[in-house]
Amino acid sequence: MREGKIFVPTSLLKDIVYKLVREASVSLHPRYLEELRRRKEEETSPNAQWILDQLLKNVEIARRDNLPLCQDTGYVLVFISLGKGICLPPDVQTTIDEAVRKVYKEALLRASMVSHPLQRLNTKDNTPAVVHIEETTGDGLEIDVMLKGGGSENASALKMLSPAEGEKGIRRLVLQTLRKTAWNACPPLILGIGIGGTMEKSAYLAKKALLNWAKGKEMDDWETSLMEDINRLGIGPGGVGGKLTCLGVSIETAPCHIATLPVSLNVQCYATRITSLWLSKDEIRRRE
Amino acid sequence: MEKAIKLPLGEEVISQLEAGDRVLLSGIVYTLRDSAHKQLLQLHRENKPFPFPTQNAVIYYAAPTPPKPGHPLGSLGPTTASRMDAYVPMLLERGIKGTIGKGRRSERVRKLLKEHKAVYFLSAGGAGAYLSQFVKEAKPIAFYELGPEAIYEVHLERFPALVAIDSRGKSIWG
Numbered sequence: 473m474r475e476g477k478i479f480v481p482t483s484l485l486k487d488i489v490y491k492l493v494r495e496a497s498v499s500l501h502p503r504y505l506e507e508l509r510r511r512k513e514e515e516t517s518p519n520a521q522w523i524l525d526q527l528l529k530n531v532e533i534a535r536r537d538n539l540p541l542c543q544d545t546g547y548v549l550v551f552i553s554l555g556k557g558i559c560l561p562p563d564v565q566t567t568i569d570e571a572v573r574k575v576y577k578e579a580l581l582r583a584s585m586v587s588h589p590l591q592r593l594n595t596k597d598n599t600p601a602v603v604h605i606e607e608t609t610g611d612g613l614e615i616d617v618m619l620k621g622g623g624s625e626n627a628s629a630l631k632m633l634s635p636a637e638g639e640k641g642i643r644r645l646v647l648q649t650l651r652k653t654a655w656n657a658c659p660p661l662i663l664g665i666g667i668g669g670t671m672e673k674s675a676y677l678a679k680k681a682l683l684n685w686a687k688g689k690e691m692d693d694w695e696t697s698l699m700e701d702i703n704r705l706g707i708g709p710g711g712v713g714g715k716l717t718c719l720g721v722s723i724e725t726a727p728c729h730i731a732t733l734p735v736s737l738n739v740q741c742y743a744t745r746i747t748s749l750w751l752s753k754d755e756i757r758r759r760e
Numbered sequence: 761m762e763k764a765i766k767l768p769l770g771e772e773v774i775s776q777l778e779a780g781d782r783v784l785l786s787g788i789v790y791t792l793r794d795s796a797h798k799q800l801l802q803l804h805r806e807n808k809p810f811p812f813p814t815q816n817a818v819i820y821y822a823a824p825t826p827p828k829p830g831h832p833l834g835s836l837g838p839t840t841a842s843r844m845d846a847y848v849p850m851l852l853e854r855g856i857k858g859t860i861g862k863g864r865r866s867e868r869v870r871k872l873l874k875e876h877k878a879v880y881f882l883s884a885g886g887a888g889a890y891l892s893q894f895v896k897e898a899k900p901i902a903f904y905e906l907g908p909e910a911i912y913e914v915h916l917e918r919f920p921a922l923v924a925i926d927s928r929g930k931s932i933w934g
Contacts, residue, residue: 656862
C-alpha cells in the first residue's frame, strides 16, 4: 500500500449505494419540494392546481407508507467523486450492481431495465447501474445516487450547434425541444443543460447540471431567463396547461473544439430522487 | 366538482364526459404498456381473443412496483400515453372506450377517439404513491413473463382523473 492512499472497502461501497437508493426511492429531493411549496401559489389554473395538490400529497403518502414516490423507480445513476488519495476497490461496477440487485428486491422497487435496446428482455433486478467516476481536488469520498425515470429522459435532447448560433441558438433549442416534449415528462421540470466538451461530454454535463441544482447551486441571470421563457410555453404541471412548467434551470459548461458547440438538454421530472453521502478520509479509514 | 364514473364505460356515460371534467373512476381497468401492446398486436393480427374483456373497457397505461405483503400493489401512476399512440386503432377496433395516461396525444388519436366515441383520461404523472391509494384489488392476468409490464386487472375506487380528450374530439389543449 502506497503512503497516503486510502482504499474504500467493497462492503462500504455496497452499503452506501444500497442505502442511498433505498432512501431516494421514497423521498422527493428537499430542494425540489421547497421550490414546489414556495411557488405553487403562482399557479392559477384550477386543473394545474389539482395536479400540484396531488404531487404534494404524493410526497406525504410516500413518506408515511414507505412507498416509492413514483412507480418508475428509474435506472440507477451513481456518481463517485474521489478526493485526493482515495482509491476504489476493484470491480466497482459489479459491486454497485450487487447493491442495486439487493435493494430493488428488498425495497420492492420496480425492475425497469432491459438487457438489449432492441430485444428488450427485462433483467428482472434493475441492473446494470450507470456509474460515473471523477477525480476531484477535494477531500474524502462523495457518492451521489440519482434514480431517473424513463419519461423525462425521453424528453431530453442533444444537438451539435454551430458556434455562430451561440446563446440564441441554445435558447431556441431549449424552447423548441420542450414545446414538443415537456407535456409528457411530468412537469414541473428541472432542466439540466450541458454546453461544450464533446458530444458525449455535453450529455454528461447536462446530468451533472441537474445534480448541481439539487445540491443548491443558485441560478444566474441566463438560467433564470431561460426558466421564465419555458414557463411562458404554458405547458403547466402535469401538462394540463399553466404557469409552472419549470422550477429550475442549471447549466454546466466545458471547453470545446474551435468548430463545435455541443448542447445537451436533460430533463428532470417532478420525481426528483437524488441522495448524497460524503465521507472523510478518517471515516473511510475506520471502515477499512 | 368531480363526476363519479363507473367502469366499464357505457355509451351514455361517455356522451356526458367533456374535456376538462374532473372525474373519479371506479371499477375495473387493465394495465398495458409498451411490450404488452406488442404481444396484443400479434393476437389482433391473428384474429385471436385478448386475455381480458374489451367491450367498453378502460386501459390504464401503467406498470406497478411490487406489493408489500397484504397489499394489492405498490405504487401505480400513469406512464406516457403518446408512446402507445400507434396501438390506439387496435384498442378501439376491439371495443375499448377509454385510456388513462399522462401527457398529450397525437392529432390522429384525437380524431380516432372522436370517430369511435371514446375518451382519454389524464392522471397526475409522478404521483404513483398517492394514486395507489385508489387501488382496491389487483392481479396479473396475462404476459406474466413481462414482469411489471404484465397485464394487471386493477379494481379502482374513486381514482382521480381529468377528461383530456372527449368523445366529440374536444381536448383540454384546444
